[in-house]
Amino acid sequence: MNPFSSGTRLRDMIRAIRACKTAAEERAVVRKECAAIRAAINDNDQDYRHRNLAKLMFIHMLGYPTHFGQMECLKSIASAGFPEKRIGYLGLMLLLDERQEVLMLVTNSLKQDLNHTNQYIVGLALCALGNICSAEMARDLAPEVERLLQFRDPNIRKKAALCSVRIIKKVPDLAENFINPTAALLKEKHHGVLITGIQLCTDLCKVSTEALEFFRKRCLEGLVKTLRDIVNSPYAPEYDIAGITDPFLHIRLLRLLRVLGHGDSDASDCMNDILAQVATKTESNKNAGNAILYECVETIMSIEDNGGLRVLAINILGRFLSNRDNNIRYVALNMLMKAITVDAQAVQRHRATILECVKDSDASIRKRALELVYLLVNENNVKPLTKELTEYLEVSDQEFKEDLTAKICSIVEKFSPEKIWYIDQMLKVLSEAGNFVKDEVWHALVVVISNASDLHGYTVRALYRALQASAEQESLVRVAVWCIGEYGDMLVNNVGMLNIEEPITVTESDAVDVVETAIKSHSLDLTTKAMAMIALLKLSSRFPSCSESIKDIVVHHKGSLVLELQQRSIEFNSIIAKHQNIRSALVERMPVLDEATFSGRRAGSLPANVSSSSGGSLNLPNGVAKPAAAPLVDLLDLSSDDAPAPSSSGGDFLQDLLGVDLSPASVPSGMSQAPKAGTDNNIIPIATLDGLSSPPSVPVRTTSAGGAASMVDLLDGFVSNSPKPEDNGPAYPSVVAFESSSLRLTFNFSKPPGTPQTTLVEATFTNLSPNVYTDFIFQAAVPKFLQLHLDPASSNTLPASGNGSVTQTLRVINSQHGKKALVMRMRIAYKVNNKDVLEEGQINNFPRDL
């Protein structure tokens, strides 16, 4: 009986699935079919096994689970006939892959089939082995495959060679067994076998230096001769593609020559002539010819130096680059990237053409070209290239702007000859594509501006002008608002005019208006508005005449629905209204930002900081020696190493300084807890004010006179402690909060002075196992009488065997201080060797009086 003709046939099933209008209908059909197939499997139905397997393959292709059919494949393979075996092997290759354990069961069938008398069955087995072979199978079956490399039928030899490729990839140790049989394959006349032999040879050379030496000595001349023969061969219809004899063989040969010639000048000399011949004689009007030329160029670039050949190669690429076919231009750009390490000068000659490609309508080509331009930039051509790119920025597609701005910013930062040029370029980019600029880029710009004291006036005026033109670019607004807040007086008084500048007249109220627009704009986000708020506060001191109108704006926002803005406006209002005497000190200009620290933090890795903080905690487990109110001080002192800085967030500290680190994603707890707990929300305003005032002692001495309740409250904490930092609270012993065979968690405690309810817990995680933990996350939960705030961890990767640690600071506020002790539940999640691990536990061993 024909297995495909009864019941629902394969064809009918496919038709039924195709007729489905919705995904749910399709699922129903598939479910029904699967149930029928499972029933047939249970009945051990031999007649329909074929058809069921074929159906399963189709279902598998649609993305449904088909694991229950795996054993059917194996049974089918084990049966005697060719058709059964064929569908079984096809199923094996489609439904299974090398990771499945079921495969172990098939090894024996494969071994039998490899020794079968029917060569077609041998072919099937080789094919399957080549597709799914795992390392164990490779070891078990390598001898059979090796023997089949000398089989009488060329097709079997060919398949055996392909199988060998897979085997030596899985188990490189087996390479030496294959060297001699492979050398024999290289002398084949049959193109199919020859090509597989060449591939096998290439792969052998990659895994074994012994093989590489062997083939270089024994086979190189033969290979060069083979290539010469096919290059010069007359028209051969059976191998002809677009007028070229077997381009695939060409390409394989060239690739093998590349491997053999790389790093060996004798071997390279030996192949020079033939490469020159391929490069000059190959027709380039068809795709096949171009593919060969492309491969040839790559080989010339990889083998040892021969000036003449390289010129030839670069010229070919130049020709490719001016080709009208996009594919050819794409590969040319691709190859020029490699050529640039060999001969940068020659690539520079094509700079103009490459720049044109950046503006191409094809995204793939643009991307390649942009990367190439990026590599082409040096100190000499940075100015014209940046000019071209920024001009293009104006007209480029939206989706390309992100890549483009990132590259321009990177170029400008890397090669900028002088600060003014850097600032100019960045302003251009920000005005064109400020919404695409990453945070660290504008952070870096602010740092540079802050350091260029002679350019403050120039910058703020330029920003003011830019802002008039493009007020919708987020990061431009941020930088502008920050600068106007800091250097507003220079804007108005035209301080530090440069010769190149055109004078502008900006009144004080103009400056305030600009900032006000930023607050009112609907398209700008909270961070920007918060920064604008601070700028207003600063301006209120710089421009006494505008003080009243600023106060109005601030008062207006006291009713803001956005918590952050509301809180700021209330605080600032109270500063303006009740603390005139300290206001000027509070809003003094920011100290110059330290470039070195910034770039260090930006790099993301903080080896120095991390080790010093963990080292410190080892020596001084109680944290007694830490300066008073360390976390607050840190906000002022950029170079302070005490606080574990979040390594993940590159330039966060700038935001910290401005007190705008309240983006909902990063510190959700800070936002939600603020209105509930009076003590808690004081922390943030202190940080904010602290960041603004450079000498921290000033507000402390002058404000104790009183004022708004919240303000007093807020500054009180400061007053009582700041003058006597030695009052550091009692020392607490550190505890091992959690220990398993693989992980240890230690807590060190300290209390910020004056707030007995608050405890700073420094958690140190140590990996006791020999494996690195990645994606390390610590989570904690506390009962209602506690409040918990988790700072970002120093890293999310935990090095193996205790070689370093991850630290994370927890701030716990105990509303029942003195009555109840701390308690905490925690969960630690991480990955070992890509496996998720979860550890949970309760921590009860906190010192009593925390």
Next chain:
Amino acid sequence: MMARIITTLLQLYYLQIHFVLLVSRQGKVRLTKWYSAYSQKERVKVIRELSGIILARAPKLCNFVEWRGLKVVYKRYAGLYFCMCIDQDDNELETLDIIHHYVEILDRYFGSVCELDLIFNFHKGSGLINSLRLEMQDSLVEIAKEQASLVSSLIAQATK
């Protein structure tokens, strides 16, 4: 002629092809073959992601798309996109030729191939892809030539 096809077919294996996808213009998968280990979930994701990228590209652009550090070479034949994913340093132009020859072979096998042929005979298409890599090139070519040899009749019987 025969040898030419065989050599063409064989190329596929040596290239480090990660997977082959045949997707219709509506984004329906017509044929897949995975050479690298992808879990079923990843496969669905990859297909969705790639068909989104490739189907959106205008005609006349180049046939290469960079994707997750790999390259996808695709070519459109009528309503079907043939996509092959290769390594960064493989020869894209060669891959393009291979796709073309695969289509030629399908054409020869089905006698002017159309999308429906591939849907209803997906197992033959898969078989052909597998052959592209390794198996039974000869037999399939023989089918293409005369449909008469022992193996081809066996296959015909098995897949009728």
